[in-house]
Amino acid sequence: MNIRASTEQDKQDIFQLHRDTFAEEEAEAVAKLALELLEDETALPLLSLVAEQDGDIVGHILFSSVSVEGADKHQGYILAPLAVLSNQQGRGIGSALIRRGLDILKTRRGEFVLVLGDPKYYSRTGFAAGHGISPPYELAYPQAWMALELKKDALKNIKGKVQCAASLSPAQYW
Numbered sequence: 001m002n003i004r005a006s007t008e009q010d011k012q013d014i015f016q017l018h019r020d021t022f023a024e025e026e027a028e029a030v031a032k033l034a035l036e037l038l039e040d041e042t043a044l045p046l047l048s049l050v051a052e053q054d055g056d057i058v059g060h061i062l063f064s065s066v067s068v069e070g071a072d073k074h075q076g077y078i079l080a081p082l083a084v085l086s087n088q089q090g091r092g093i094g095s096a097l098i099r100r101g102l103d104i105l106k107t108r109r110g111e112f113v114l115v116l117g118d119p120k121y122y123s124r125t126g127f128a129a130g131h132g133i134s135p136p137y138e139l140a141y142p143q144a145w146m147a148l149e150l151k152k153d154a155l156k157n158i159k160g161k162v163q164c165a166a167s168l169s170p171a172q173y174w
């Protein structure tokens with residue numbers, strides 16, 4: 001399995017991957033979101049990685065830029081979306097995409113990463129709830145709103161509401 005930055009030519013495969021992998025009721029919306037984020041200037045700086053197996057794209061992860069209202073300028077990111085093709089799941093590809101992404105963001109001097117997802121899954125790579133950054137909307141499961149520091153104590157004094165890229169801001173994604 002090889003992980004690399006996605007290119008313009010991968011866009012259709014990325015769309016298809018999310019559409020095939022997410023549950024039917026959200027698949028189309030997530031697939032569109034992935035493509036919109038890739039073209040969204042308000043998402044920059046952005047990191048988009050694909051996992052390849054025998055020349056086929058089997059996984060994709062995207063990190064887009066966020067800011068925090070009322071806080072100093074910080075280089076923060078949000079992880080969304082992430083998907084690994086059903087027949088390739090459980091082989092460590094999702095975790096490898098997350099870890100590689102975090103490593104690259106560290107080298108880019110990123111400070112923190114947010115995610116809204118399953119705590120059982122994301123806690124495996126160090127994400128935890130209980131930080132000071134609020135989501136843009138009230139959440140049904142606040143424990144699913146997690147963060148990870150890329151730099152020691154990066155989240156210690158940050159309080160405020162997150163401001164995401166325009167394409168990630170509609171309430172339907174939260």
Ligand SMILES: CC(C)(COP(=O)(O)OP(=O)(O)OC[C@H]1O[C@@H](n2cnc3c(N)ncnc32)[C@H](O)[C@@H]1OP(=O)(O)O)[C@@H](O)C(=O)NCCC(=O)NCCS
Nearest residue numbers: 021022082083084089090091092093094095117118120121
């Ligand atoms: C979530 C997802 C990306 C994980 O990818 P993956 O390549 O299978 O992940 P890994 O192989 O690194 O980790 C698999 C482990 O995580 C566990 N896991 C996967 N999804 C989980 C979840 N939602 N909650 C808890 N554990 C989960 C698996 O049971 C497995 O456990 P094991 O190692 O003890 O066997 C993949 O299942 C997926 O694409 N799901 C559909 C889309 C989705 O839900 N994306 C995340 C949105 S927040």
